[in-house]
Amino acid sequence: MESKKKFSLMSAILSVICVVFVAEAAAPVAAIGNSQFFWWVFLLITFLLPYGLISSELGTTYIGDGGIYDWVTKAFGHRWGARVSWYYWINFPLWLASLAVMTPELIHTMTGIEISTPVAIIIELIFTWLIVWISFFPVSDSIWILNGAAIIKMVLALLVGGLGVYVALTKGIANEFTPQSMLPTFDLRSLSFISVIIFNLLGFEVICTFSDQMENPKKQIPQSIIVAGLVIAAIYIFSAFGISVAIPTDQISTGSGMIDSFKLLTGSTDGWFIILMAFLFLLTLFGNMISWSLGVNNTACYAAENDDMPSFFKKRSKKNQMPIGASLMNGIVASIVIIMAPFLPNQDLFWAFFSLNLVMFLLSYVPVFPAFYRLRQIDPDVQRPFKVSGKPAFLKVLVILPMIMIIISLIFTAVPLDFSPDALTEKLPITIGAIIFILFGEAIIKIKHIKKEK
Template sequence: MTNNKKDSLPKTLGMRDLVLFTVSAIVLLETLGSAASMGPSAIFFWVFFGITFLVPIALITAEVGTALPEEGGIYVWIRRVFGNRWAARAVWAYWVNTAIWLPSLYVMLNAFVARLFNIELSIGQQITIGLTLCWLTVLLDVIGLKIGKWVPNVGAILKMVLFTILIFGGLQYGMNHELANEFTLEQMKPSWDEGLKYLPVVMYGMLGFELVSGAGGEIRNPQRNIPRAVFLSAFCVLFMYILATAGILVVIPAGEVDIVEGLIDTLTLFLADIPGGETIVMALGLAAIFTFFSNGATWTMGCNRTAGQAGKEGELPSLFGWTHPKHGGPVGAAVAMGIVCSTALLLYGQVAESSADLFWSLMSFSAVIFMLPYIGLALAFLKMRRVETHLKRPFKIPGGQPVAYLLTFITITILTLTAFLFSYVPGEGPQWSVIIGVVVALAIGEVVILISEAEKRIKRARLQQNLDVVAEK
């Protein structure tokens, strides 16, 4: 393995790749099902938080991403203004969230497979499928983006196909059948007490615009393509979520929407009566399964490149900095993530029959950690505006400092509230398994950072010894 210089990385990502990569990362089928279970008020929440959160975070990402289009993305941005240790903390939170979320995604994929084929998978079969997908994801990271990028590209296209069918299928169904839910202003009016419970669901479906910047050194013409890709993908994400949520609610009462079964049930109602309908539903179900996998692959590609850059620079242990000598893939970070994912899947195999709720509670703590790097991103954006006034910004948010302060305040407020609601559910109280998980993960992160700092001191000492030997000669 070798630590390739960022300038030697092939420029494999064009405008199309950036848009499809971002859509693949952000648009989640499981988020769609969770949102639809809110009922017609979900439409309001998508629009409201689309304006108050998605637009600000997209603007911030576009400005910072074009000013500093380097390999490492969010790690590089935070390091520039807050220093090495805070950057290391942010990238650790970024990486460990993905490492813990990935096995939960593949467990959910197993549930989708069982529903689609109307079979019951044993725990052993579920673990085997999960482990296979986990290490296939690692392989895609290792072989580099020239080949690996086609997984998120195809996944994004399949998501667009599925969402288009949900949108137009819902329209057609609504014209010929009684609506399962009323889409009146009264029904879409939010209940904030109930809505706060679902805020984390909506927020989780709006994060990831910065992910592709983790491969900033592999983007063609980033100053031009990053802002265009961010804004186009933001429009696609919001448009798809709003209309596809409505499509599901046209045919299934809100109280009966199942996170896993909602998509299959909706497609069945749309297509069952046409010739070959069952075959089409099966084909679309297989496409949906691929999108689960592509979503995991997309996040690991971006996240491991970010962690890999931190490893190269000594802010995470040197293991994370190992890269493939030919393809430049982040071998060390990817293999480490594969080990964590495999361990979590094996743990699930031990507790699934007796303590499944505990497993999912432990998995959900990653969502709290997920918010932390974005708070760092918003603060880094604001500090760059204040102290780096001469930094070249190919795209700059209009409105000067007042708008910059406003966007930062809104973004951090919503992220903080979301993290709080993951750990304290209204009506249920503190989620102690989540809180303990967050504390343990952050504590492990501090140990990891101390190890990396010790490695740097040892390397400096060895270098100084070598220089002293040369000087004596």
């Protein structure tokens, strides 16, 4: 029997970077202005630190394909596990659609060819189904993609940060940098972007679903989370600083991406450098989606096998046991969203889809933190290779702080707090979409549990 390929520690670290580091979210964060630096430091302490510690303990204690679904189910039962698996899964095809709508513009940047709406839809569908096809194969077969995408992401982030510093030194600083300007304004606009920073810090638990392909998961999971977390934090702050010192905040929008930042920094919309950056950025989108699909599909399939997701999700490949049912459903849902997009009100489609995926994604994490504390109480004797040390009061702080951050983010991202026509046009589709997906998930859970009770 052929032995499975195994992750090395370096591959595990690069995979975490590939999963967690989201290059396309750099510009929306920069749109906050200088107060983003306060939020970066604040959320690194109040969110990333407790989240990393909790993920390391749970990921090394409860190893398997279930990930956060398994943790929440063990702590609070199948109904809450089902909710988590649904929110965790549905975010992915929405995110996939949000990135797919970026690909025609990237191809236009690389080729200079004007792309019509029908051709753009075809390109977006090709992007979607190529991701689906690659996810039919084991993660160990895609190590080179994940590692390559992680390296390219870091290169792009360092380039945009370094180029920004160079432009600031040679042409002057674009925004006023004073202690006052770096303090948070607490206005609705900046607070709604906090969710993007939190999104940029999520995903460490995905590496836990790769445990059966690691050389030594009980050591590699916490090591990769700690090392990758430090690297990611440093790169995020450096790239954000480069964009902020060189590009006026009013020139950055939620729909801007890293390529827009390169165009603004170089003062050019074409040329070999912009074409190369667009190509490399496109590769990172593939890497991001592939790495996430592997973790999300494993979790959804595992939940289906425990009768907490629709039966279609439990379908596995006879050849390699990969969860092809969940992967096919990713493609179907993302394709529906892509085809519907041209008929939606004229708005920033990337931000609309991205925000909706953001809401569902954040919802899936709300029960994870109290699950950590409850498992300490109801399952105290299980061996914990990595155990967060501290008294109960400290552990409660670790649980409460990130939960508060997520709930605040959800409110400012999904709830209309400004009733002006423009604000409602932007926010209401996100609110309505989130409600629809939540109710749909509750209906699935009710049906599945009625069948269980019978």
